[in-house]
Amino acid sequence: MNKTFIVIKKIKILFVVNPISGNGKQKKIGLVIQRYLNKDKFSFALKFTKHHKHAEEITHKHRNDFDIIIAVGGDGSVNQIGTSLINSPTIFGVIPAGSGNGLARHLNIPLNFKKAIDVINSYKHPMKIDVAKINEQYFLSTAGTGFDAHVAWKFSTAASRGFLTYAKIVLHELFKYKIKKYKLEINDQMVEIHGFLVTIANSNQYGNNAFVSPKSELDDGFLRLIIIKPFPFYYIPLLIFQLFNKSLLKSKFVDHYIIKKMIMISPSQQVQLDGESIIMRRELKIEIIPNCLNIIGNI
Incomplete structure (x- = not known):
């Protein structure tokens, strides 16, 4: 047999x-x-x-x-x-x-x-997700200049890691940070803005459920540009609440754009890519690379 x-x-x-x-x-x-x-x-x-x-x-x-x-x-x-x-x-x-x-x-x-x-x-079966490119670097979740990049730089030099260290840096630097001026080319139009924070999001959050871009999807072929404009200090508690409550885009101090590519001229060379602090040239060319990464998800 x-x-x-x-x-x-x-x-x-x-x-x-x-x-x-x-x-x-x-x-x-x-x-x-x-x-x-x-x-x-x-x-x-x-x-x-x-x-x-x-x-x-x-x-x-x-x-x-x-x-x-x-x-x-x-x-x-x-x-x-x-x-x-x-x-x-x-x-x-x-x-x-x-x-x-x-x-x-x-x-x-x-x-x-x-x-x-x-x-x-x-x-x-894997998901197919998008990846974003900024000059010659890539990111999966978020990239930005402004306050998020400043905090990432401070965090990279901190003696300890973890959420508490990150939160302490945010609170310590929040009232000292100076608003910066940016030039943005969006949909072939050049605009100048003053921004506390300028973030490009592929995923919906920075981490720790801080939802900077709650409408972002990893597989929709688009990036979201989130700009937090200058705001009075007494709005800080509300903005923090909205950040963790998935309602940040409802704030009158937040502008939101859906993009496939853009150019940004930043006054600072500090950039955060997926939370990591790096130095880049001031002209940043950003674009989406759709459906290029196979990944195991749970959504």
């Missing part, structure tokens, strides 16, 4: 872990993966980053060796790995382990490691 054997090929996953993101609990992620990942469906390998941009280097080296690459870290690690998989058949995933976790929150990925792995276990 002939016997027929069916060999099921396992899906290969590489977990790229940033051990210093957030509170560092992801250092033990290997034990959680070993316990909860469906090993009938997946095989896996684990790599820890050792220096800045190492996640990007690991992804470029191994993106053809694995079916899925998972970022275990914060928004900076998510940016490095995700943008290294643009137009690649390799699927991107996130186990959030950072301070803000903006993209993961938009994708409804649980912050609990076991529950995040459950999302991977139940994965069947």
